[in-house]
Amino acid sequence: MSAVSASGRPVLKVRDLEVRFSVKREGLFAKPSQLYAVDGVSFEIAPGRTLGLVGESGSGKSTTALAAARLIPARRGHVEIDGVDVLSLEGEALRQQRRNVQFIFQDPYSSLNPRLRARDVVREPLDRLGIDSPAERASRVAELFRDVGLRPEQERLFPHQFSGGQRQRLGVARAIASRPKLVICDEPVSALDVAVQAQILNLLRRLQREHGLTYLFISHDLGVVQHMCNEVAVMYTGRIVEQASRVRLFTRPLHPYTRALLSSVPSADPTLDSRAGRILITGDPPSPIDPPQGCRFASRCPIAIERCRSETPPLVAHEPDHRVACHRAGEPIGADATRTH
Amino acid sequence: MATDSAAVLDGDRLEVAKARHPLAEAAGMFFRNHTAVAGLVTLAIIVVGSLVGPYVYTVDPYEMVWAPFSEPGADGFVFGTDYLGRDLFAGVVNGGRVTLAVGLSAALLSVFIGVSIGALSGYYRGWVEEALMRITEFFQVLPTLLFSMVLVALFGASLAMVTFAIGIVSWTAVARVTRSEFLRLREMEYVTSSRSSGARDLGLMLIVILPNALPPIVVQAALMVGSAILFEAGLSFLGLSDPNVVSWGQIIGSNRPYILDAGWTVALPGFFIFVTVLAISLVGDGLNDALNPKLRER
Numbered sequence A: 001m002s003a004v005s006a007s008g009r010p011v012l013k014v015r016d017l018e019v020r021f022s023v024k025r026e027g028l029f030a031k032p033s034q035l036y037a038v039d040g041v042s043f044e045i046a047p048g049r050t051l052g053l054v055g056e057s058g059s060g061k062s063t064t065a066l067a068a069a070r071l072i073p074a075r076r077g078h079v080e081i082d083g084v085d086v087l088s089l090e091g092e093a094l095r096q097q098r099r100n101v102q103f104i105f106q107d108p109y110s111s112l113n114p115r116l117r118a119r120d121v122v123r124e125p126l127d128r129l130g131i132d133s134p135a136e137r138a139s140r141v142a143e144l145f146r147d148v149g150l151r152p153e154q155e156r157l158f159p160h161q162f163s164g165g166q167r168q169r170l171g172v173a174r175a176i177a178s179r180p181k182l183v184i185c186d187e188p189v190s191a192l193d194v195a196v197q198a199q200i201l202n203l204l205r206r207l208q209r210e211h212g213l214t215y216l217f218i219s220h221d222l223g224v225v226q227h228m229c230n231e232v233a234v235m236y237t238g239r240i241v242e243q244a245s246r247v248r249l250f251t252r253p254l255h256p257y258t259r260a261l262l263s264s265v266p267s268a269d270p271t272l273d274s275r276a277g278r279i280l281i282t283g284d285p286p287s288p289i290d291p292p293q294g295c296r297f298a299s300r301c302p303i304a305i306e307r308c309r310s311e312t313p314p315l316v317a318h319e320p321d322h323r324v325a326c327h328r329a330g331e332p333i334g335a336d337a338t339r340t341h
Numbered sequence B: 001m002a003t004d005s006a007a008v009l010d011g012d013r014l015e016v017a018k019a020r021h022p023l024a025e026a027a028g029m030f031f032r033n034h035t036a037v038a039g040l041v042t043l044a045i046i047v048v049g050s051l052v053g054p055y056v057y058t059v060d061p062y063e064m065v066w067a068p069f070s071e072p073g074a075d076g077f078v079f080g081t082d083y084l085g086r087d088l089f090a091g092v093v094n095g096g097r098v099t100l101a102v103g104l105s106a107a108l109l110s111v112f113i114g115v116s117i118g119a120l121s122g123y124y125r126g127w128v129e130e131a132l133m134r135i136t137e138f139f140q141v142l143p144t145l146l147f148s149m150v151l152v153a154l155f156g157a158s159l160a161m162v163t164f165a166i167g168i169v170s171w172t173a174v175a176r177v178t179r180s181e182f183l184r185l186r187e188m189e190y191v192t193s194s195r196s197s198g199a200r201d202l203g204l205m206l207i208v209i210l211p212n213a214l215p216p217i218v219v220q221a222a223l224m225v226g227s228a229i230l231f232e233a234g235l236s237f238l239g240l241s242d243p244n245v246v247s248w249g250q251i252i253g254s255n256r257p258y259i260l261d262a263g264w265t266v267a268l269p270g271f272f273i274f275v276t277v278l279a280i281s282l283v284g285d286g287l288n289d290a291l292n293p294k295l296r297e298r
Helices: A001-006 A060-070 A091-100 A118-129 A132-147 A152-156 A163-177 A194-211 A223-230 A247-251 A256-263 A307-312 A333-341 B004-016 B022-031 B034-056 B088-124 B126-141 B144-154 B159-169 B172-185 B191-197 B201-237 B249-256 B264-292
Strands: A012-023 A033-045 A050-053 A078-080 A101-104 A182-186 A215-217 A231-236 A240-246 A316-319 A322-324
Touching: A033 A050, A033 A060, A033 A132, A033 A215, A033 A231, A033 A240, A050 A060, A050 A223, A060 A182, A060 A215, A060 A256, A091 A101, A101 A163, A101 B191, A118 A132, A118 A152, A118 A163, A132 A152, A132 A163, A163 A194, A194 A223, A223 A247, A231 A247, A231 A256, A240 A247, A240 A256, B022 B034, B022 B264, B034 B088, B034 B264, B088 B126, B088 B159, B088 B172, B088 B201, B088 B249, B088 B264, B126 B159, B126 B172, B144 B159, B144 B201, B159 B201, B172 B201, B172 B249, B191 B201, B201 B249, B201 B264, B249 B264
Parallel strands: A050 A215, A050 A231, A101 A182, A182 A215
Antiparallel strands: A012 A033, A012 A078, A231 A240, A240 A322, A316 A322
């Protein structure tokens, strides 16, 4: 995997992560069903790099991140953050570990406590985790405000007095306050205007450059992912179906789902392979409650064969740096097919 | 793409914005509500009167000072005298303090129990919630007046017991409100964010969630004071209050046999209870409007 070879020990290493939820069914004596939210996900992120996690809503992107950060319980798997096995941590050790992983959330309105002044929002992680002395914390907050492009006199304001973009800057300042090794950006710009999106994305990139941050970047917006990420993993109903470096994934996608996703994005960039025509997929993803056997995409896949419905395709390396979980990876689809014949 | 320095332009609009606490805005809204302000003023007069009154009007409310059943205004007694010839005005002046104290402490007790149970069940969910909600339902289906009467009858009609009996039967509404707020707020991203910033369970409950859950709880608590006062009056009317301490309810209770012959002995303290509870309700409604602005849009 490219992530490891780039520069030593990965900041985040996830192996066979599984998260399931019990879903109550109707009826007094019915046994609860299992919702397979994350079903055996593995990936790594090297220091200073950004891994994009893309997929439609319900594909398990956020759940993967929350489980890796120990905010929801994982059923099985292994998660290492900077070499520390975090799934086995308990109590105070787990609490102290939290400084290493911080979140930037999607909704800048519900992610800031409305009762706290801006400076206390940013300061909370420092106070709770006992980072620096109280006097140093105040100057650290001032430094963070400068860092994210907010002004000192705004420290006293309450979150509702900021615009959406400024609120997200507060969220960013808070997330990097404890000098985390990993910052999980969970759809950080999806709730913002396009113009503001660009500012926040550039801010994130600048902070990554200046502080050597490592990002797990969750998004359903392929344009944003292309702008932000070194490497991209595509998720579909709880599994990673394809993972590759940004350039490879956007120019030579192999999984039919990824290819359909990319063909759905209008692009002004001629280097992208958008000439192949649109690949249309119909229907909805299968229910994550007691999902079908075999490939989860088989029911919607234009090139599925019998084998796809019975045998789960493993995530295997087709090329170095390019893993795909598909029996028919790279086979021509629809318009492609007619053109090549 | 724009550089992120463009945000400074964006920020300039805030030059004039003052840091206004959300509560300051709620207070502004409260004071624009005339009915609520009227209630607050009335309540303030009653509270101040009850606290200061006994030092101004120094007649002993327990002393038999005149013939029984002297009518209001006659013989120099504004409110007349009761069946033992005690000055009723002195009783009303002194009784307010006890009535308000019982109402307030019973409400505080029920808020304490209700918030604790509601917070724990809303925060932890699962079997904790199941167990605590079954207990809550148990208290909900108890006939409240009967249960508190049994408590007072069994353990004696002391002021503390009356307060406890009122508090223990009236916390269920607070528990439900608190639980539903906790259920809602625990899913907010800022709660997750605080947890990932190292907040412990207790800190999340008390410092992060509770302050945001307070508005409906405060409203409920305010209304609870009113209903606790009524409850105390009800118990007193049935003769279940401390006979050695004068309260409005106790005056009504002790004069109850003479309600047909000397109606004022019951009506006058009753009127004060009515005005007090009404004032509290108005304040509670005003608080509701000010603290839960979204509810008013309905």
